Amino acid sequence: MIQSAITVSLVEEARGGPFVFWDGIADACEHASNLGFDAIEIFAPSHDTVDRAELKGLLEKFNLNVAAVGTGAGMVKHGLNLTDPDQSRRESAKDFIRQMIDFGGEFNAPAIIGSMQGRWGGDLSRNDALSLLAEALNELGEYAAKKNVPLIYEPLNRYETNLITTIADGVEFLKTLSTKNVKLLADLFHMNIEEADLAEAIRSGRGYIGHVHFVDSNRQATGRGHMDFAPIAAAMIETEFDGYASAEAFPIPDSRTTAEKTIEAFQTYFRS
Numbered sequence: 001m002i003q004s005a006i007t008v009s010l011v012e013e014a015r016g017g018p019f020v021f022w023d024g025i026a027d028a029c030e031h032a033s034n035l036g037f038d039a040i041e042i043f044a045p046s047h048d049t050v051d052r053a054e055l056k057g058l059l060e061k062f063n064l065n066v067a068a069v070g071t072g073a074g075m076v077k078h079g080l081n082l083t084d085p086d087q088s089r090r091e092s093a094k095d096f097i098r099q100m101i102d103f104g105g106e107f108n109a110p111a112i113i114g115s116m117q118g119r120w121g122g123d124l125s126r127n128d129a130l131s132l133l134a135e136a137l138n139e140l141g142e143y144a145a146k147k148n149v150p151l152i153y154e155p156l157n158r159y160e161t162n163l164i165t166t167i168a169d170g171v172e173f174l175k176t177l178s179t180k181n182v183k184l185l186a187d188l189f190h191m192n193i194e195e196a197d198l199a200e201a202i203r204s205g206r207g208y209i210g211h212v213h214f215v216d217s218n219r220q221a222t223g224r225g226h227m228d229f230a231p232i233a234a235a236m237i238e239t240e241f242d243g244y245a246s247a248e249a250f251p252i253p254d255s256r257t258t259a260e261k262t263i264e265a266f267q268t269y270f271r272s
């Protein structure tokens with residue numbers, strides 16, 4: 001069954017980014033729980049920012065899970081990415097992600113690779129960049145398997161990566177990997193820019209999609225843009241997607257309204 005989740009950012013450098021809650025894990029858990037969310041998705045500066053014991057206590061108290069942990073702080077704070085032409089920088093990027101996989105794994109939550117995928121250009125051809133990315137995903141995917149969690153790879157829109165921008169291309173790319181432990185993130189905001197038909201794209205990802213960023217066309221809460229959610233939700237159900245629909249949305253006009261609009265849409269499309 002599809003579960004609901006909402007994002008919390010603990011990364012000051014990401015202020016203004018598409019995360020709903022900004023005032024710490026305890027605040028996010030309390031609000032998420034009050035509104036009936038199943039889980040929180042955590043965007044943290046590093047693997048050791050969050051006190052594990054405190055987080056376990058909060059999850060129990062508020063009856064929540066961790067849906068996923070983001071790795072973008074490796075890029076935002078340290079400029080690290082998996083297709084850096086410099087091998088030692090690539091190794092640092094992988095170390096950063098392995099530590100996030102460890103952190104998430106403690107809570108049965110996968111790590112997400114979005115901006116950490118980098119981009120091709122300069123002396124690095126697209127093919128060479130994709131080879132580096134494949135090598136990294138094979139290694140990190142198998143590492144995640146040992147923690148019993150998948151690794152989530154996110155195609156982004158053309159303004160954020162030039163590697164893989166559609167679900168269909170993401171599926172073809174995953175088929176070339178030796179690991180079977182990498183799943184795709186279907187982010188509806190990125191898809192709204194890149195896909196001809198969002199529902200059809202979800203269908204093309206059948207069996208390969210492990211996580212959904214559930215947001216509207218303008219990256220605001222569901223219902224605050226012009227996305228037609230009915231066919232998208234129907235495709236998610238039809239393809240037996242059973243991961244999280246997580247609100248990676250701007251807190252516009254504020255966090256509370258964003259959370260309320262999200263859970264309202266979630267109930268409408270997945271629980272009625």
Ligand SMILES: [Mn+2]
Nearest residue numbers: 154187213248
């Ligand atoms: Mn996303």
